[in-house]
Amino acid sequence: MTIRDLIDKLKERPKTVDEYREQQKKEWLDAVEALFADVEAWLRPAEGEKVLSMIRSETEISEQDLGDYRAPVLEIRAGRHTARLEPVGPRVVGIIASGGRRHLGLRGRVDLVSGPVRVPLGRTATGAWKALPSHGEPREVTEESFVQILGAVLLGSPDLDDKDRREAFLERLATGLRARGLELASATFGRAAGNLPVWMVTLRTAGGGVVTKQVDLSAGIDPDAAETCDEVVDRVAAEMS
Structure with missing residues (x-):
């Protein structure tokens, strides 16, 4: 310089x-x-x-x-x-x-x-x-x-791969629960009796523990759709209220 x-x-x-x-x-x-x-x-x-x-x-x-x-x-x-x-x-x-x-x-x-x-x-x-x-x-x-x-x-494109759609679902789920005063620890998708789709949602509690809620879904529902996520948020929040 x-x-x-x-x-x-x-x-x-x-x-x-x-x-x-x-x-x-x-x-x-x-x-x-x-x-x-x-x-x-x-x-x-x-x-x-x-x-x-x-x-x-x-x-x-x-x-x-x-x-x-x-x-x-x-x-x-x-x-x-x-x-x-x-x-x-x-x-x-x-x-x-x-x-x-x-x-x-x-x-x-x-x-x-x-x-x-x-x-x-x-x-x-x-x-x-x-x-x-x-x-x-x-x-x-x-x-x-x-x-x-x-x-x-x-979440509007059929060209999204499964990983992108699942990450978007989890992002939406965490944000939606946070807006209800709940903290997401993890969420796992699986199948219940009769091959019905189910989300297992685990929340962190104020005391430092965790609690898991099972959300059973209708047959044929898209498990990673925005509407499904909003339904999961509503049902988990209702159970925790």
Whole structure:
């Protein structure tokens, strides 16, 4: 670094708290805009074939450091299924993902939301985005990975493989139960007498123990469908109330 480089960098630094706040806000919103632009480019072929549509809107965010500001929201519609990319903010204490691992040092968070399912996308120190689901492995957000995650979240495509659909079901189940004040420990699908489908849902209790609830389903039901998941959540919550 030359003395001129040093001088130029020092001149670029904000001189007041307000200037620093505006700089941080701009960097954050630029990062969100870049992510949304990538997603729109990745999904444009599907939009061109009219199998989905994308709509921009805005949301109000209030943060202690950055104050009140408006940020973009990207809504993705595929038939009766809808998902949204919602900015949470640049200040992220940590995200607990699969296996109870806490991801620290993130520079921002945007959530992919569909019904009770919420998949955090964390911005790393390098500027890359990483998907951090509560079930399944964290992975860098690329065109391939985002399309897979979106398909699994929407649960609307017959082309999804069994693993993606099961991960999406578990994600939706954990989020739905959490909204009812219940913590999912595990869930296992099996068959009961007469080959009827059944979900065995194990919850963590306030005392540190676990309790398992059996949810019997109708013959011929899709065990990984969003509607099935919502039914399981309702029935487990009703038994625990």
